[in-house]
Amino acid sequence: MSRRSPSTGTQSPTFGLDATVWSTSIAVAVAMVLGSVTLIPLTADRGYILLAGLTVLIIEAISVTGRWLRLAGWVIHVLQALVLLGIGVGLGFSAAHSLNVGGSWFQQLWRVLLESSVTVQTQAAPLPADAGVRWLMVLLIGLVTILADILVLTLESPVWAIAPLLTLYIIPALTLRQDIPWWSFVLMAVGYLGVLLAEQLTTSRRWTRNLSSDSADSGSSRHRGAAGTALGGLGVAVAIPALALSLVLGSVLPTFGSLDINSPRPRGSGPLQLADPTIDLQKNLNQQSNSVVLRYNTPSRTGEYLRLASLTRVNSSGWHVSPVNLSQDAPASVPGLNASSTRRTVNVQIGDFGSEYLPTPYAPLTAPQGDWAWDPTNLTVISTANDRTDATRGLSYSVTSMSPDPDLGSFSQAAAGTPADKGTTTVPKDVPEQILKLTHSITATKNTPVSRAVAIQEWLRDPRRFTYSTTAPPGDGYSVLTNFLTKTRSGYCIHFASAMALMARIEGIPSRVSVGFLPGTRQGDRWSVKASNMHAWPELYFQGYGWVRFEPTAAVASAPAWSVENPDSVPSSSASPSAGTSVPSSSPSASASPSTSSSPEPGATSSTGSSIPWNIIWRIAAAVLVVLALCLAPMTVRAARRRRRMSADDPSELVAGAWREVHDSWTDHGLVWPTGSPRQQFDEASRQLGDPGAGALHRLAMAEERARYARSLGELGDVTGDVSVVRRALKAGQTPRSNLLAGWLPASLWHRSGRG
Incomplete structure (x- = not known):
């Protein structure tokens, strides 16, 4: 150039x-x-x-x-x-x-x-x-x-x-x-x-x-800028x-702009995309803030785990929430719960804590009045307000919940259940073989689903094997969980919970990771919860009991009574693989970033090892079609204008249209159309043409001159053919780029041409 x-x-x-x-x-x-x-x-x-x-x-x-x-x-x-x-x-x-x-x-x-x-x-x-x-x-x-x-x-x-x-x-x-x-x-x-x-x-x-527009007074037909x-x-x-x-x-990408949500589900947007609850989890655990974010009253002597959201989808990048179609109707019952349960009402007062998720004990049966709706699958209560990210700030409410209350004797014989959300049973196909072997070796001597779950929990809770740290294991993708299980043996609640949930799925037990708050500290008849009490724990699904909480993070909470054969005993590692059991560098990331999911439809698997992301492909294909239509639009409009001009029945209109077509052809190629009479315009413009283009342009100029000034047009000849000859001759003298522009983006559509 x-x-x-x-x-x-x-x-x-x-x-x-x-x-x-x-x-x-x-x-x-x-x-x-x-x-x-x-x-x-x-x-x-x-x-x-x-x-x-x-x-x-x-x-x-x-x-x-x-x-x-x-x-x-x-x-x-x-x-x-x-x-x-x-x-x-x-x-x-x-x-x-x-x-x-x-x-x-x-x-x-x-x-x-x-x-x-x-x-x-x-x-x-x-x-x-x-x-x-x-x-x-x-x-x-x-x-x-x-x-x-x-x-x-x-x-x-x-x-x-x-x-x-x-x-x-x-x-x-x-x-x-x-x-x-x-x-x-x-x-x-x-x-x-x-x-x-x-x-x-x-x-x-x-x-x-x-930066200047065309000048009608330039008198030159050279290329413009x-x-x-x-x-x-x-x-x-x-x-x-x-x-x-x-x-x-x-x-x-997941979208989080201001949503016009006048109903539980944003119109035309498909399942509602939810925020990542573990972002606040990681931030609050790292900061170890002592600020009280909420207080509550409960009849329970041990306090309440207050759940915000459940992560049900797992792949190499971690655990993620699913997109949801919300419902205004409170659940009539707790999914899968037929056995012994406890029903109680908790009064909550939230301070400086903003979230679109409502902190509730599992499983909530009531919710506050206003802009709140239900995830009917996970029984999560979610804000539908326009400012939903701060929906909980300063909120006071009462919530009634019903949760399973199993005793170890009867619970130990429970079979793994079949939840409505089949995605909670999916094990990614690319989980490394070594992690599968590690899981099976932990549960090798156990004969029931509950005993296998308890064995996994005890293995992770063993203080001789794992230590608690708010520093995440190094790596990305599968290597985070790999390093946690076999090398650093150090992490925080999201790593313990993610590991147990994945291992449970490997053993055929539906699982999910819940994020929320530990019970906090009792002060008289009230409980106070700090920002540093944010926590993650696994929940496993069993017949008759539904979703049951487990606790593999020994450093922050005791194991539930129904999961401990002898509460005073120290977890034994005798039935577990040695600390030197090798695990490959590839397993679903127990990173601190499980987050929003906008891809899988509810009930679809998140395993991406062999699945094709058709939703992404369809979106890209639709966008390509839109772009193609936009690119073809100028050419189509220009061709329609040419056909209209060349199909005029009135001879005078045909001549006028032909002359405008020649003018526009010059403009399309980035050339300045000369000013003056048709004869003067021909003298200047014909320099761009050779024979037979110049001859055809001369005939059109004379016809235009007669149409303007003579009483009769006389014999016109083949006006349409002459226009085609001029256009071909003009193209022959231009660069390929100029011809490409003239065809795909005719500039005459943006420049108004008069008769002259």
Whole structure:
């Protein structure tokens, strides 16, 4: 791409390059790196910034080198795409190794795509540190960088650099619950202004011309600047897919914007997407805050476990809540509970604790009046208010609950039940064989489901084997739980609960992980609960009893009486595998980030080892169809206008339409249509044509002149044929890019043409 100095008309080479090329390439690279930083609120992994920055630099280095070699723009972009593909394959294999994914190279990349897609679907922002998510983010930023290079350097439309930057900015804007950080907009603005400044410093005269509209008085038919027609046309063409891409990604990620919820289920949005309750869990445990968040009265002498939510879906990235279709109707009974139970009423006063989940003992049968509804499967009470994230703050309410009260004698013979939510029985197919063996060795001498559950609980509660720590085990994906079970043997409640819930499923017992509060401290007839009392525990499903609480975290709470044969005994490890039992680096992450799930439908499995995320594929396919329709729309409208003009029955209208069609064809190709009479316009415009195009244009000009000034049109000849000849001749003298623009984004749709 060779530009002329606005003052001298000569080239200003810099190592064989126009100064605008290298300066603008640097500006594009800086802008895209700044734009990538705006994605920080989406993920807890900062490592993507370095990888994305290197990818951006490589892509722009290809751009500069290609233009130094005077390669065609499309060749440069093909090379950029191939290099980005290579980077994607390399990072994909690295992610496959991190996630312990096997198989052929294609199977590995496909599995990484599935795993990372489900992580994006089932995790709330900030997403956990995950090699697959990092891979997706780097590919996204690389793709958007190529888009920016096309707009700014190939199409010479720097003003449209706003489109790729907005793509990166809109994604967190559509998905984050909280306001976008102010610095995100500042970074985007700085990057955009840098691109504009880099272009203007070298080509200020042309930049001014690019921002101007067509001049009807130019008298010249040379190409206008990139912004007049090509900017307005192709800028729109590339901006539409870019913004559509951001909307697609925004719809794939869980959305937490302000919801217009006038009913329990937001209209037209499918199952309600829920927030990640473990974010508050991790924060409060790390801070160890002594502030009291709620107080309650209960007839129970041991206090109440106050549940917020239950995590029922598990995959390599952890445990997640499911999307729900809420109901206003209170449950008539507790699912699966037919045996001995306890019914009691608890009065709760919440202080400075905001949540969309209502703290209740399991299983609640009543809820406060107002904007509250039920998850009929898990019996979670969820706010439906517009400001639902703070729905509990300052709330006072009474809740009646009914919970199983098993005694070990009868309970020990209970069989594993079959809950309505079949997803609570699913074991991911990619759970490593060593973890399966570890689980079976723990329960090898046990003959009943309850005894197996108790054995797993005792193994995890053994203080000689595990220690409690608010520092999460290292790793991502399956390696977090692997390290917890076999190496560090140290973690906090979410790791103990996640491990027991998964092991129970391996043994055929339906399970879930509940998040809420420990009973707290008794003060007279009231109980006080601190922020540091947030807790996670497993619940297992048995026939006749429904969901029954277990407690594998010995450091913070005693085991339930129904799960301990001799409460005074120390858990024995004699029937358990030795501490040296090996476990592979791959099992559902007991990370502190189980979170929102927007992907699986209720009752569907979350195992992603071999399933195809059809919901993501359908969304992307729908978005592609929308983008395709938008891209075809200008061409379709332009063709319809041409047919209408050329099908006029009145000869005068036919001539007028033909002359407008020629005028618009000039405009479509980025050429200025001459002013003056039809004869003067022909004299100027015919310079763009050779024979037979010039002859056809002359006949049309004479017909237009007679239509304007003569009493009779006379013999017209083949007007439609002459228009076709002129259009073909005009195309023959233009560049492929000009013809592509004229066909796909005819600028005449944005420029009003008169008869002359």
